[in-house]
Structures are given as C-alpha cells and as structure tokens.
Amino acid sequence: MGKRRHTNIVIRGITYANCNDAARAVGVTPQSICRAIKDGKLDTVGLGPGVGHRMPVFLGGRFFASVGEAARFAGCTQSAVSKAISAGDPDRVLRKHPGSAKRADLAFALWGIRFDSRADLARRTGLCKTFVYRALSARCPRRMERLYAALMTSKVAA
Template sequence: MADGAITIRGVTYASAAAAARAFGVTRENIYMARARGRLDSVGLGMRGNQHRARPVTICGLRFASVKQAAHAVGCCPVNLARRTLADEPLGPRLRARFEALRAQSRAPAVSPEAIYAAALARVAAAERAQHARVWK
C-alpha cells in the first residue's frame, strides 16, 4: 500500500482527501474513522440512532420520531424533544402548526384537475371584474 493510501470497504484511495471526495465527507472524518478503527462505516451516516427513535403522538398526529414531527412542522427537533420529554405544553405557534397539519391530513384529497379548474374559475372571475370596471 502506498504511503498515505486509505482502504475503505475494499477500495484503496490515494489519500484521505480522495476518499473523502468519494464518500461525500470531510478529510477529518476519514482521519477520525481511521483512528477509531471504523473506516468501514465512513459515509454510511448515523446508523445507530434510528433504533433509538420512539414513536410520538402530538396533537393527535402520530410520528415515527420527534425528529420526523419537527421536520413536518418546520421547527427545531431539539426544542420539540425537550418539550415532549418534559411534558411541557407546546407554544401557541407550534400548536397552531400541528393543528394545521392535522387539518390537512383530514381534508379530502383534491385532484389536480379540480385545482386547475378552481384556478381557472378565479382567473375568469377576475377578468370579468376587470372588464366590468373598464366598460362602466
């Protein structure tokens, strides 16, 4: 093996930088994995955390994890985890986001054709109103 070459899962790379480019990580990640003897796990992501995720129900909506719930409403997972683990009430804005999400999930599915027809009707109504103002 050449000086500075790194072998990960049977593939030898000329340098840590080349390996990092191949796996989409930083050079420092390669060096840390080598120091820990875990080069075979480079570029695979955090695989252990999904087994610790617990289902959570917030405002009547069930999610596989707090992170998934936070992503669904666009808030910080750490803030939501702190509130749910401590049984703190949600703030009014966060509660409103979850309520809106729940209302969306209960709403009947609308076909793209119906959405297009409604938009077309709004445009036609706006044009009629515009013409009515012009010809008065």
C-alpha cells in the first residue's frame, strides 16, 4: 500500500488523522476531502451546496462575513472576489484597472461637436453603430465624409 498523501487534516478546528477519518466524520467521500484540500475549501466541505460563498473574507484591511458582503463593498461580483481570492490577491478587486473606462473617458469631440461616446454619435446621426466605430477607428476618408454629411444633415449640427 502507498504512503498517505494527506494526514493531519483540519476541518473547522477538528484535526483528523487522514482523509478516510475526515470523510466519515463530515459525511462525504474521501475523494471529496482530497478535492477540498486541493481547492482550499476544507472549511466548507460537507456543509451542502451553496455554502461555499459564506466563508469569511479579508479584503482591504476589513473582515467580511461572506463573499457577497465583500463584493458589495468592492462594487463587483461575487465571482470576481472568489477569483481574486483563488489567485491569492483578494485586494485586486479594490484597485482601479486601467482598462475600465469611465463614462467621462469615452467623451470626445468631432468637428467641434461634443459627444458622450461613439454610440452617442451613432444615435444622434442615425448611422449604424458598427459603421461609426469603423469610420473613427480606420479614419477612412470615404467613411469620414459620409459621417460628416450625416452629422451636418442631422439636428446635431443645428
């Protein structure tokens, strides 16, 4: 017989000699115990479905009773908090990411007229959103000309 991989397993403050003893006490299979060790979820093994997100979370120097409470504090989803915890950096949900654009960052001016976003330009000119995005990205003269004509004939230019 091979050497036991997991010994002295601590589940909710109680130490078990091996996976078989822990599984018998908690009411799950030994494979579930091994999987919980691998996933780092020994505190919730054997409690039933949907209990995993009720673990206490330390985020931004504060303790929260659950992942949901931490997510509400951080202004993100429970999934984002769980993924950050799994990655070993729970505070990353509190940091501002350079890729997340705020509404004010999307605003721009075109031929002296101010727009909240490219979608706003498409709405106000009556053009397809895809056409506007491609015209502004590529700066193709023909598309820009058509965009300019649509802008001048719309009520926006008035």
